[in-house]
Amino acid sequence: MTFLTDHLVVDGVRIACRDRGRGEPVVFLHGTPSHSYEWRDVVPRVEAAGHRTIAYDLLGYGLSERPAHRDTSVAAQTELLERVLDALGVGEVGIVAHDIGGAIGQRFALAHPGRVRRLMVVDTVSYDSWPSPTWRKIIDEELDDHASLSQDAFDALLTRQLRMAVADEAVMTGEVLDAYLAPHRSALGRASFFEHQVRHYDAKYTEEISGELGALTMPVRILWGERDRWQPLDYARRLAADIPGADLVVVPGAGHFVMEDAPERVTREIVDFLAAPVPRTGPE
Template sequence: MPSNLIVDGVRIAYRDRGEGEPVVFVHGTPSYSYEWRNVVPHVEAVGHRAITYDLLGYGRSERPVDRDTSVAAQTDLLGGLLDALGIEQATIVAHDIGGAIGQRFAIAHPERVRRLVIIDTVSYDSWPSETWRKLIEEQVEEHMQLPQEAFDALLTRQLEMTVADGAATMTGDILDAYLAPHRSALGRVSFFEHQVRHYDSRYTEEITDQLASLTMPVRILWGERDQWQPLTYARQLAEGIPGARLTVIPGAGHFVMEDAPERVTEEILDFLAD
């Protein structure tokens, strides 16, 4: 079970294990730190301090009714989390919307980021999809009122798209774990209020010209079969960030750590060893 930490007046659920160089994992959406369960133990085992946490409004962290949970606000909270844990500099491993947080944090605080790994990340104008944009503009309030069964069906359809074979992978205990934070009225509202409302490409478009300023080592990992973030954006990031190395993982979808946890772990450990 995670521990809890107060950061800037809000409760953040986190896990901090191991010793050595700190590696901080930032999850995406619709997700929480559960997505790193098959990667983090191996990072700890080779001698690193591994920190996972749930973004504010996600997973087991607080779900405040009157607090900004946008990408920009989450970036500030990442800095506060590092301060609270006494970490001056860390490697950041970030996925999906967490990748936007990682990009922004590395640009704003380059001295605090030793290395940056971005995995199937939102970037530039890659998000939200037309479906999510329409929902945000016209149907958020309506969707907040969905009964549990209808909400579970909606989120299950989305989660099945995150992996190469949704029917085989996103099922049973794994599907239940991803649905668990939202199996209450508060959880359903929180999904739309703290996650969907903040699907906004301005948070990545406004840093486009600053990506070229990054000087720390950067590794980009991408699932070949990502249905949400096309490979064209991975290649654009690799060209836009000096010295960035792109690795495409065959047969994997957007949640590449579900489809290919061994390969993701191998790539991260290789990067940490450089």
């Protein structure tokens, strides 16, 4: 169900991870409601193209630890990313980041520009784009009373949301759907979903950096599913206008989980982006 094979203890918490290959290191950050499983069809191909690939489940997600009373907001996950890279001995890195992972990537690149060689954001949250209307309704109606949800009711709720995340709902069935639901198939898993993920759906983490995006000077590519129902394409265009030199690539017929709808196209775009030379900005 997962391609993660290793574990790290970072800042006193256990992180499930995958670190393979040689070459320029690139870290893959997943979104929500998700875990690193979303990259399963992409990361091995990027590794085969000659890159060191690093993927991990965010704290409170997937196979990583779900500690009670631990901050798992975008801001806290950004700080943890620094510690993960330090633990792996990685200095400068490329970042490929989806959904809330994109917010983490943006914040990390602004806070540590010398450590980010290049940045790709994929159907990322930004500005005031999140939570989406359906997630806002769930927050209003379920967040403070989630303990009363049965497993069947929870599975139905999350399945509805996950099927909104793909353009072709047939993709989100069978083993694929089961893999996305698997971390939440217990009382602890359901509680962790609301407390570690949904409770932190808050646009303040992107709104507070919206005026700083012009400071991003590393190469940036924005990859977006044309039919994203959670993060409308207008936000991608706004990001492309605000980030100097950023290029926007729209994937036709793909939804928010663009790597599920079009894994081959996503892989090609990532490999192409990683192959492009990075301009030298310092003295010779």
